[in-house]
Each structure stands twice: as C-alpha cells, then as structure tokens.
Amino acid sequence: TKIMSLLNGVMSEERVAERYGWQRTVISITQGMDAVFIGGELTFSHPGEIRFGAAPGTEPGVVEDIDGFLDRAGIVHAVEEDIRHRIWTKLMLNVGVNQTCMVYGGTYGSVCDEDGEQYRSLVAAMREARVVARAEGVAVTEDDLTQMVELLRTLDPEGMPS
Numbered sequence: 001t002k003i004m005s006l007l008n009g010v011m012s013e014e015r016v017a018e019r020y021g022w023q024r025t026v027i028s029i030t031q032g033m034d035a036v037f038i039g040g041e042l043t044f045s046h047p048g049e050i051r052f053g054a055a056p057g058t059e060p061g062v063v064e065d066i067d068g069f070l071d072r073a074g075i076v077h078a079v080e081e082d083i084r085h086r087i088w089t090k091l092m093l094n095v096g097v098n099q100t101c102m103v104y105g106g107t108y109g110s111v112c113d114e115d116g117e118q119y120r121s122l123v124a125a126m127r128e129a130r131v132v133a134r135a136e137g138v139a140v141t142e143d144d145l146t147q148m149v150e151l152l153r154t155l156d157p158e159g160m161p162s
Contacts, residue, residue: 002066004028004052008094010087010136013055022057026066027083029090034108034155036162045156049076051090053083088133088140093148096126098161109157112149122149 003025005012013027033048050070054063063079070077080086100111100122111118126145133140 002026002062002069004050004066006030006050008090010091017055017057022055023059024062025055026052026058026063027055027087028052029083029087031090031093032151032154034159036159045159046154047076049078051078051080051083051086053080053086055083085138085140085144088129088136088138089144089148092126092129092133092140092145093151094161095129096122096148097152099125101160107158107160108152108155112153112157 001024003016003020005016005025006028008029013025017025029051030048031051032046033044034046035042035044035048052063052066067077067079097108097111100106100118101108103121104110104118106118110116111122113119123145126148130140130142130145
C-alpha cells in the first residue's frame with residue numbers, strides 16, 4: 001500500500017509516517033483549485049492539481065507507482081523533485097491569500113488588484129512566510145512569490161479561499 005495525504009500543510013505526512021513509516025509514504029499538496037463550499041453547495045471553475053514527491057525515507061518505486069496510478073485515473077498531477085520547496089511555496093501562498101481575503105472580505109480578484117491595499121497585504125504576508133521558510137532551510141524565492149500570484153490570477157475572480 002502506498003500512502004499520499006492530501007492535507008495541505010508542512011507536517012501532515014509526518015503524522016502519517018509516525019504510524020505507517022516513510023517507506024511507502026510520499027509528501028503531497030494540492031494547488032490551483034478555486035472550490036468553495038457554502039450552504040451545502042460546492043462550486044469551482046478550476047479543479048486544481050496534486051503535486052507530490054519522495055520523502056527522504058520513501059522506498060524506490062513508490063513515487064513512480066503513484067504517478068502511474070494517477071495517470072490511469074486521469075487525475076491532474078505533477079511529480080516534484082523538491083517537494084519540500086513546493087510545500088513551503090504553497091504555504092506562502094496560503095498565508096498571504098487566506099488571511100488577506102478574510103480580513104478584507106475579499107476575493108481572488110480583489111486581492112490581485114496591484115493598485116489596492118489587499119494586494120500590498122497579500123505580498124507582505126507572503127514575504128513574511130518566505131522568511132519563515134528560510135529559517136526552516138527552504139529557499140522560497142521572490143520568483144516563487146510571483147508564480148503563486150500568477151496562479152491566483154487564473155482562479156475565478158469572484159472565488160475565495162475556503
């Protein structure tokens with residue numbers, strides 16, 4: 001049995017591995033979806049994708065087996081050579097967009113307006129997350145920040161984080 005947790009975060013797989021070991025566990029995140037669940041109704045315009053890669057203790061062949069399974073199932077995904085970097089890049093995005101949209105009552109569209117206060121707050125929060133990533137030994141760059149803002153721009157402008 002191969003194990004992939006689809007819970008976003010920087011430690012969810014560690015909890016799984018405490019129980020089942022790293023041998024068959026990969027590290028993964030989801031990104032690029034704009035799903036909103038309000039009043040019992042799920043809406044989305046972008047289903048997103050899974051990004052995953054090997055942990056230091058993942059046995060050879062596990063990533064390839066999961067990659068093949070997702071291919072056969074038609075699930076959009078990508079294998080990451082440096083999954084830890086991808087996880088911290090996604091965390092940087094979440095730190096920026098989730099808090100900014102909550103505080104301002106904003107949407108993906110309003111937070112991406114480069115002339116607005118929401119955009120400045122988004123970028124400032126993302127830069128703070130970069131500092132934390134660096135302290136954890138992960139070099140999340142300004143280019144990564146730009147890439148995540150561009151990802152936000154592809155989402156439904158009326159959508160918002162969950």
